[in-house]
Amino acid sequence: MNQGQMEIKTPEYxxxxxxxxxxxxxxxxFIIDQILLNVVNILALIVVFLIMDGMSPLPFYFFEDTLPIAITIIALFIINWGYFFAFEFFSGGRTIGKKLIGIRxxxxxxxxxxxxxxxxxxxxRIIDTLPTAYFLGIIxxxxxxxxxxxxxxxxxxxxVHERKAKRKKKLTPIEKEIASRAISKDDLIIDEWTIKAFTARDWKLMNTYAGRFTQLPLVxxxxxxxxxSEILLPKIGQDVLGKNEQDLENILLVLYLNLRDEWEFDM
Structure with missing residues (x-):
């Protein structure tokens, strides 16, 4: 295996x-994320100081009541820490900086x-920043x-690096099929928690189905x-009973588009 490459054996083997x-x-x-956060921090401080300055005839540095400043500092700490925490969980392991660089x-x-x-x-992350400038984390x-x-x-x-889907000039058979049906990943509302419940084995099953979809005889x-459908659709709250094959195919293809975004990493 090349340097920088690693192989992971999932619980599903x-x-x-x-x-x-x-x-x-x-x-x-990190630099990109920090620049964005610094802009937010500076704008927030400017707004707070302007509001405080407008509420008193004295300049803000003469304030005896430091409670607003203390609240602002706490709020900025929560924003700066919460930015990484929230983005990494709700955006598939990617902050804005990670997304731009292509890692997750x-x-x-x-x-x-x-x-x-x-x-x-x-x-x-607090410990990794010690003693200063992320020295421990860098080392x-x-x-x-x-x-x-x-x-x-x-x-x-x-x-890890994300896998950029290698798009050929010509669409693959399954992409042509999806395009002909005018299907998009937004045709079903699947929340982040539900997507995260799918395993590597589910994705492999879905990917195999998509690869064979246009090759199999109708029966x-x-x-x-x-x-x-009986295996995967209950995981997104879809009932198989009462749906014909065409409906099931469309739902599975939408699910394929959602899972492809989640599971296709850069290898």
Whole structure:
């Protein structure tokens, strides 16, 4: 295996390969995130000082009541910490900086980052910043074989490069089929919690179905559609009974589009 590559065996006995994100890409993503947060911090402070200055005939630095400033500092701390925590969980392991650089946080078992993992990972960010300027975190990422900082070690997470779907000039057969049906991932409202409940084995099953969809004879395709629908559709709250094969196919193809965004990492 190439340097920077790692293989993960999931609990479902599915092997996944990832390219681990190194210090350079992680630092670039962090700098972008920090610039965005600094802009928010500065704007928030300016607004607070203008409001406080307008409420008193004295300049804000003469205020005896420091409660508004204390509340602002606490709020900014929550925003700065909560930014990483919320984005990494609700945006599939990606902050804005990570998304622009093309990296994301996942669990060591190949699954998406959980709420607890995101909380622990970012809580320990405080220690990783010690003694200053992320010195401890930088040293650990640089020397660790999987480029982990302390937060990653404790939370059981790893940062990997995303898989950019390699689009050919011509659409694949399943993409042509989806386009002909005018199907999009937004045709079904599937929340983030539900998507995260799907395993690597579910994705492999869905991906195999999509790959064979246009090749199977009608009878076999209808059989396979109903079998896979009975396995996967209850997970998104869809009842198989009462639906014909065409309806089931459309729902499965929408589910395929959603799972493809979640599971296709850069390897």
């Amino acid at each position: 599915v092997s996944l390969q990832f390219q681990v994100a190194g210090l350079g890409s992680r630092a670039a993503a 946080v996942i669990q060591e078992n190949g699954h998406s980052i959980t709420l607890l993992s995101s909380f622990i990972r970012n809580l320990l 650990m990422v640089f020397f660790h074989s999987k480029h982990k900082r302390l937060g990653d070690l404790v939370a059981g997470t790893i940062v 076999e395709k209808n059989q396979l559609t109903r079998q896979i």
